[in-house]
Amino acid sequence: MTATMFAAAPLAQLAQLAQLAQLAQLAPLAQFAQFAQFAVNPQSGYALPPRWGWYIVLYFFLGGLAAGSYATATLLDLVGDPRDRDAVDLGYLIAFPLVVACGLLLVVDLGVPLRFWHMLVQSENVPELLFKWWSPISVGTWVVAAFGFFAFVSFVGALVERGTIRWAPLVRLDRWARARPRPVTALWGVLGAFFGFFLGGYTGVLVTGTSVPVWHNSQLMGALFLISAASTSYALLMILLMRRRGRSPHDGTVEKLARADRWAILMEIVVLAVMVALLGRLARPIVAGGFGVVFWLGVVLVGLLVPLALHGRRVGRMSEERRATLGAACVLAGGLLLRFVVVMAPQWPGVRPWSL
Numbered sequence: 001m002t003a004t005m006f007a008a009a010p011l012a013q014l015a016q017l018a019q020l021a022q023l024a025q026l027a028p029l030a031q032f033a034q035f036a037q038f039a040v041n042p043q044s045g046y047a048l049p050p051r052w053g054w055y056i057v058l059y060f061f062l063g064g065l066a067a068g069s070y071a072t073a074t075l076l077d078l079v080g081d082p083r084d085r086d087a088v089d090l091g092y093l094i095a096f097p098l099v100v101a102c103g104l105l106l107v108v109d110l111g112v113p114l115r116f117w118h119m120l121v122q123s124e125n126v127p128e129l130l131f132k133w134w135s136p137i138s139v140g141t142w143v144v145a146a147f148g149f150f151a152f153v154s155f156v157g158a159l160v161e162r163g164t165i166r167w168a169p170l171v172r173l174d175r176w177a178r179a180r181p182r183p184v185t186a187l188w189g190v191l192g193a194f195f196g197f198f199l200g201g202y203t204g205v206l207v208t209g210t211s212v213p214v215w216h217n218s219q220l221m222g223a224l225f226l227i228s229a230a231s232t233s234y235a236l237l238m239i240l241l242m243r244r245r246g247r248s249p250h251d252g253t254v255e256k257l258a259r260a261d262r263w264a265i266l267m268e269i270v271v272l273a274v275m276v277a278l279l280g281r282l283a284r285p286i287v288a289g290g291f292g293v294v295f296w297l298g299v300v301l302v303g304l305l306v307p308l309a310l311h312g313r314r315v316g317r318m319s320e321e322r323r324a325t326l327g328a329a330c331v332l333a334g335g336l337l338l339r340f341v342v343v344m345a346p347q348w349p350g351v352r353p354w355s356l
């Protein structure tokens with residue numbers, strides 16, 4: 001029996017070696033499978049779904065607010081109505097801090113915040129810049145940086161115009177910039193708004209570049225996030241104008257923003273309905289279960305239908321200003337909940353709703 005055991009040991013080792021050899025032969029197939037998946041979906045790379053939490057939810061929400069506020073301020077500035085000047089200043093003043101917040105959220109979400117510069121510079125060839133046009137993460141990083149530059153210049157310009165900054169060199173530079181021909185200043189605003197629109201829609205396109213079925217097949221997500229960014233920025237500017245600048249709901253600028261918000265809400269309802277219909281059963285994580293309750297009550301009812309009903313209608317003894325403020329606040333809450341459901345629902349239960 002002892003001899004049999006000693007004879008069986010080498011045989012077992014040979015069997016293990018044979019299995020290792022087979023695995024070695026299969027290694028190229030594994031590499032090919034990874035390459036094949038990459039070729040089908042180059043945005044996602046490998047079939048490892050991201051683990052996104054509240055850092056990304058807030059990045060999507062604040063990025064949309066920054067983009068929409070800057071674009072709205074630019075459009076009002078191009079129209080040139082002096083009555084809209086407060087809204088223009090507010091749009092420029094809030095866009096840059098929101099972009100800074102977005103950058104900080106992205107840096108913290110990296111896990112190793114001190115290595116954020118690797119997203120912009122090649123670590124092996126400093127100071128060569130790193131830009132991967134095929135990578136949504138790389139493109140998004142540079143879009144945030146470019147939009148941040150335009151938002152910063154407009155932010156400083158608004159502070160100089162208000163008299164908050166009185167440093168002589170900046171004041172002279174601001175006067176020189178404002179004295180440029182109208183086409184030049186318009187081009188500057190259009191470029192900044194372009195990067196803003198790109199950021200607002202990019203957050204929705206980013207999720208389609210993953211291997212998660214709900215996200216990957218939501219081809220209208222970019223349009224949905226872009227429209228939502230516009231709607232939430234209109235709502236935010238309305239609240240700030242009424243609460244911080246003393247404007248009434250009948251003010252010309254507030255009425256402009258309210259009309260634009262109504263159209264944005266209608267467009268958002270249509271795009272959201274079409275997207276859910278096209279997803280079919282894949283939309284179940286979003287529209288069913290606990291997240292479905294948040295979607296139907298928080299996003300659809302509170303974020304879309306209630307504001308649409310409050311626009312221009314009396315509700316009991318509620319004053320017009322309170323009604324307009326409540327409707328705008330509902331739009332903001334719905335925009336945040338939309339991004340929460342879209343990000344968290346497909347990841348459940350791997351990622352908890354309170355995960356950062």
